[in-house]
Amino acid sequence: MIRKSLLSTACASLAGLAVLAGCAANHPAPAPADNHGWIKDEVADSYVFGYPLVLMQTSRTAAVGDDGTQPGQAPVNTLRHEQAQPPVGAANPPTPNVDTLDSHGWLDLSAEPVVVTLPDARGRYLGARALDMWSNVIWSTGADANPRTGSAKAQTIAFVAPGWDGKLPKNVQRVDASSANVWLSVRIQSNGPRDLTAVKKLQRLIRVVPLSVYTGDARGSSMAAHGGPADTAPEAAPAAQVAALDANAYFTQLADALRDNPPSPDDPHAVKILADLGVKPGEPVKLPDGAADAIAAGLADGRARVAAVPANALTANGWSWLGDDIGHYSNDYALRAYAAYAQPGSGTKDDEVRPTVTIDSDGQALNGANRYVIHFDAKALPPVRAFWTITPYTTDGALADTDEARRSISSHDRLRHNRDGSVDIYVSANSPGKVRASNWLPTPRSDFKLVMRLYAPKPQATDGSWQPPAVERQ
Structure with a gap:
């Protein structure tokens, strides 16, 4: 640490006590500098x-507690399945996802490895990831997903604590964790209320058990706590x-x-x-x-x-998103902290990309009193292997409180294309009319933000070669 001298440079260059005394007389000594900078x-x-x-430690405590028996909690090595989409007004967690039903659990590897089995989703998007306590992704399905659907293949993975030197059964993939605690998330595509039964059936096929149970050396079974996040959420989000x-x-x-x-x-x-x-x-x-x-x-x-959005985030047309380095941060502490804060549980560039915008093309805050359009050229739709969505939220991350059933718009919707193949998304609090209704995204009547999610994105979504279009006020 370089510490500044209390004498000026000119005075310090003079020699002799008499000269220093004279210098001090002509130039009163400055007040002592604040050395606490x-x-x-x-x-x-x-x-x-x-x-x-x-943040991860706080999240684990909220999710597990002492024994995982309190409302909203689940024991370690247990998945807690969401059973319904978050209700209107839910801001815990911020910007809740309405595109998938998620299953979450905290794994404790201190006694033995924990084995996770994922089912064949049969063409439906299913993505999974595991994070260490520093929010680094230690494993995910993104890179090995089906190249056409972005969905994970059926597989069995064993998460292993540092120092474990035992043997695993054949066809069980080993994943070495950096500590005994791992956060696991499995996301399954949901296409609305009528689709929930099919999603829940897949959730029940996910198995999480200690190695000794998997091999039959000990008795036990995988368990799942039930109930949506709204009725069991802690009083305050971990952040x-x-x-x-x-x-x-x-x-x-x-x-x-x-x-x-x-x-x-x-x-x-x-x-x-x-x-x-x-x-x-x-x-x-x-x-x-x-x-x-x-x-x-x-x-x-x-x-x-x-x-604060880090300097190395990708930005274009008012949108900002995290690129190739997401999930694997090395010593980029600013990027890692922002990802944990803004997008808790972030996967890698192969799992999901999440551009966010709060302003229109003129730099003005998005507000439901206005009408907007997002124009995608025919060859510039969000590049994905699975699907993409756009969801409006209030500025604090709550779902839009509208009278409309639609909470997001996606590539799975029957969107109306223009003659040249381009697509216009109409963003407003009030209906743009019957002709445009298929492409209408209802918003709050106050200030809001939009979050675009690209599931199983293609490389151009994270290397900056693709850019989301501006939100144009009409």
Whole structure:
């Protein structure tokens, strides 16, 4: 750390006590500099670095608790299946998905590997991913999915904790985790209320069991907690819980989580900064004394940086989205923290792409008082192997509270094409008329944002060669 001299450069270059005394007489000594600037910066840097781990730990506690028996919870090594789409007004989690029914579970690999079996979805999109406690994707179905449908093939995977050296049965793929805790998500395409029975049947075919149960060496069965997310959600989403933590509580949670979830070997500098601040794995936190203002300022800066779109995100026509590096972050802490904050559970570039827009082509906030159109040229529709959707949300991430049944528009809808093959999506709170009704996306009557989801995207969706079109006000 370079520290500035309290003397000016001119004075420091003179020699002799008499000269220094004269210099001091002509130039009164400045007030002592605030030497806590480094604390502010290191608190902010450390907040960004540790955010995914603290968020994942908070999410795990909310989902599992002590034994997974409370409403909205499920035991470890158990999948909790969504049974209905989120209701209007649900903002927990933010920007809830209305395109799939999801199954989530926390795996505990400390005693033995956990085996996951995925069924054949028979042409329906089914995507799965597993994340470590730092929100890195350690396995997903995206890269090996069916090239035409983007759906996962039937397969069996065993998630293994570090140091396990046993043998797995034949035809069971081994996935080595970086710690004993893994978050698993399986998403199955849902085509509306009439399709739920078929989706639930597939959910029941997903199996999650310890290795000893899979091989028959122990008795047991896979279980599934039921109920949609709306009636069992915690009082505050994990992101809101983390945002409410003061510095001492935040870094205490980080120190506790670091004990069982060590950072990557590529993170020595970040670990050293934490140690400088008095944050060490499994030890009581001792933040610097007499620096409350600097710590508070660093905490505020860290929160703002986590929520800010990183410089290396892709942007075009008002939309922003994460590209090729999503899911595999290395030491890009800003990208990793933003992905955890804005898109919790993000997969890789082969799993899903999620462009978001809040402004029209003139830079004005999207608002339901206006009418908009999104024009896709015939050869510029979202490039996917599976399907794409566009969903409107309020600015805080809640589903649009409209009188219309449609909550999103997708490539599965019977969209009306123009003569040249292009497609116009009409975005407004009020109906654009009977002729345009098939392409109408209802919105809130207030400010809103649009989230486009590309399931099993093609490479041009993440390398920047494809761009979503602007939202044009009519």
